[in-house]
Amino acid sequence: MKAIQRIHGWGRYPIIGAEVDAPLVVSGLKSAVENYGADGMISRGLGRSYGDSSLAKYVIDTRHLNHLLDFDKNTGIVTCNAGISLADILDVFVPLGWFLPVTPGTKHITVGGAVASDVHGKNHHVSGCFSDFVEHIKLLVNPDNLLLCSETSHSELFHATCGGMGLTGIILSVSFRLMPVSSAYIDQKTIKAANLSEALALFEQNYASTYSVAWMDCLATGSSLGRSLLMIGEHAQDHKLACPAKHPITIPVEMPSSLLNRFSIQLFNTLYYNRITKQEVAHRVHYEPFFYPLDGIQHWNRLYGKNGFTQYQFVIPKEAGQEGMNKIVKKIAASGKGSFLAVLKVFGKQNDNLLSFPLAGYTLALDFKIEEGLFPLLDRLDAMVLDYGGRSYLTKDVHMSELTFKLSYPRWEEFQAIREQNGTKGIFASYQSRRLGLDT
Amino acid sequence: MKKILIIGATSAIAEATAKRYAKERASLYLLARNEERLASLTADLKTRGASSALYALLDVNDRSRHEEVLKEVIKTLGTIDVVLIAHGTLGDQKACEDNVEQALFEFETNAVSTIALLTRLANLFEKQHGGTIAVISSVAGDRGRPSNYLYGTAKAAITTFCQGLQTRMFKSGVHLIIIKPGIVATPMTEGLSMPAMLVAEPDQIAADIVRAIEKKTDTLYTPWFWKYIMLGIIHVPSTLFKKLNL
Numbered sequence: 001m002k003a004i005q006r007i008h009g010w011g012r013y014p015i016i017g018a019e020v021d022a023p024l025v026v027s028g029l030k031s032a033v034e035n036y037g038a039d040g041m042i043s044r045g046l047g048r049s050y051g052d053s054s055l056a057k058y059v060i061d062t063r064h065l066n067h068l069l070d071f072d073k074n075t076g077i078v079t080c081n082a083g084i085s086l087a088d089i090l091d092v093f094v095p096l097g098w099f100l101p102v103t104p105g106t107k108h109i110t111v112g113g114a115v116a117s118d119v120h121g122k123n124h125h126v127s128g129c130f131s132d133f134v135e136h137i138k139l140l141v142n143p144d145n146l147l148l149c150s151e152t153s154h155s156e157l158f159h160a161t162c163g164g165m166g167l168t169g170i171i172l173s174v175s176f177r178l179m180p181v182s183s184a185y186i187d188q189k190t191i192k193a194a195n196l197s198e199a200l201a202l203f204e205q206n207y208a209s210t211y212s213v214a215w216m217d218c219l220a221t222g223s224s225l226g227r228s229l230l231m232i233g234e235h236a237q238d239h240k241l242a243c244p245a246k247h248p249i250t251i252p253v254e255m256p257s258s259l260l261n262r263f264s265i266q267l268f269n270t271l272y273y274n275r276i277t278k279q280e281v282a283h284r285v286h287y288e289p290f291f292y293p294l295d296g297i298q299h300w301n302r303l304y305g306k307n308g309f310t311q312y313q314f315v316i317p318k319e320a321g322q323e324g325m326n327k328i329v330k331k332i333a334a335s336g337k338g339s340f341l342a343v344l345k346v347f348g349k350q351n352d353n354l355l356s357f358p359l360a361g362y363t364l365a366l367d368f369k370i371e372e373g374l375f376p377l378l379d380r381l382d383a384m385v386l387d388y389g390g391r392s393y394l395t396k397d398v399h400m401s402e403l404t405f406k407l408s409y410p411r412w413e414e415f416q417a418i419r420e421q422n423g424t425k426g427i428f429a430s431y432q433s434r435r436l437g438l439d440t
Numbered sequence: 441m442k443k444i445l446i447i448g449a450t451s452a453i454a455e456a457t458a459k460r461y462a463k464e465r466a467s468l469y470l471l472a473r474n475e476e477r478l479a480s481l482t483a484d485l486k487t488r489g490a491s492s493a494l495y496a497l498l499d500v501n502d503r504s505r506h507e508e509v510l511k512e513v514i515k516t517l518g519t520i521d522v523v524l525i526a527h528g529t530l531g532d533q534k535a536c537e538d539n540v541e542q543a544l545f546e547f548e549t550n551a552v553s554t555i556a557l558l559t560r561l562a563n564l565f566e567k568q569h570g571g572t573i574a575v576i577s578s579v580a581g582d583r584g585r586p587s588n589y590l591y592g593t594a595k596a597a598i599t600t601f602c603q604g605l606q607t608r609m610f611k612s613g614v615h616l617i618i619i620k621p622g623i624v625a626t627p628m629t630e631g632l633s634m635p636a637m638l639v640a641e642p643d644q645i646a647a648d649i650v651r652a653i654e655k656k657t658d659t660l661y662t663p664w665f666w667k668y669i670m671l672g673i674i675h676v677p678s679t680l681f682k683k684l685n686l
Contacts, residue, residue: 002631003631005631020630020631022627022630024450024474024477024627025474025476025477025480026476026480027476064452064627067480067481067483067484068483068484068487068488069480069483069484069487070483070487071487078487081480092463092487092488092489252637253637
């Protein structure tokens, strides 16, 4: 038996003791799966899911399975071990004129994690999720059974695994399409929206833009409720592909959680909103600050102190529209618990994966530090979101109830059926899957 | 196009360094024990842009094979621009205290094998009249500490050996760099409780190594602050040092 390590997700809550096996080779991973099979296990990459989806008593850490296996420069299809990070992919391929077709707000996730969370980015409304660019994956459902899954081969298992939170087996390798770009820079436009309705209108006006996202001050109230900075972007055409080296700053230790309180956050948000004085500003920026502003601060999760935090991200359908979003944001603003800027975005249509998060509508993500009274607030928010026909993102979730999950992810039964068919139910299981009633 | 030989090529620091050289289109020759990992690593390096990436199996403790393996390397690469010696095991200090055989075995792996390899490589490089010999030692060799003094002893031997060799090689235009990493998050250190603030990623170390080879640094502490930490540690009086649990 391995020594017990204390591990947690990006939110640093909860913290659990786990046996962690981090194999260096595929054969080592297979034997790890054999050893731990009876008690259940979950695979884990860089530990960037916020809550408990990468936590289990037995964890298979795939970070060392991080090799590129092949690249076809005619098609842009890259094949790699699932443990490689998006940061590594960018480092290698941006100078060659290729970019990730879909990227979340951090590059410090693994490709396997990108598939298992079916991540989305600022271009969801035009490009969809990460899985839309996946040619095929190799999925280990048990030590003797490695399956090639794609739209055409084991397609049911493919659609269960993309967004399936690691509950259908361990993704060993992924083959996906990169996108050609002629620059490492983004032409960015920042537009001020005085309130939520202006922000949503701006999203509609800029629907044709490749990238769009808004940073919202979720503590503003009254006529400023939902004031935001909308950022839209297009890949520049300046043929500058070299990336300057950057040194991120680090939060060296856990900060006292009292540092972040209603007043300090209000101050920060107000300064942020007012940092541009004109209605509209255009810049050419490197892709790093455009896509990964928080990656510039290593260990920013330590800002929330020793109790940790959670990120609450929900989506409500377009029909629920502005009114729904207004009510939810009001609730959050009134609670005074909302933290730094919230991220607002319009999603395009949902895909065929059984547990993928996005659906056509509006999504909002914001951080809450773990404190008394938070979970009751999340329960109330869950109820409102569910009422509008929405749901929250499993990759960030740490608290959702089984009932909320089953009502908001209506295809969960199909998902379970596929797990049962392949004998992965109960074998690949996490604290989250148990909380959501997918495992016992 | 640089020609790079890496011994202990599947160590995390070696892999990260190899990846950086691959991006510069170098030709790489890798030596290590784990064939599955080597095969996957060479595919990775080629995908990253390496002009070529070849490997051969070598257990550094099998000293009778050193000559033949190095001959094959020279036959393939011709000359060597950089050799990086990166193999090593942290060993189980506690077990080494109870078991003489194990203690000596750790010393063989971390010191004797390296001295054997360097003796042959030094003569090859002398004939080349150029190139860089990069050897990964450790800050652990700067002062013996109860938590890992067997590992530290081996690294101290390597450091001292390399100091001598550095001066000898200088006369024939060969540069030798002694690399002393601090605490690095690698499979070797997995499961150890380490002060999070001090732990570096292998790629940070690799970036420092590549830069220091370019700049012809003699001794590299990486990350840089270890130079000052170790300066402090070696100056702690032993009356006090004995009371600490480092």
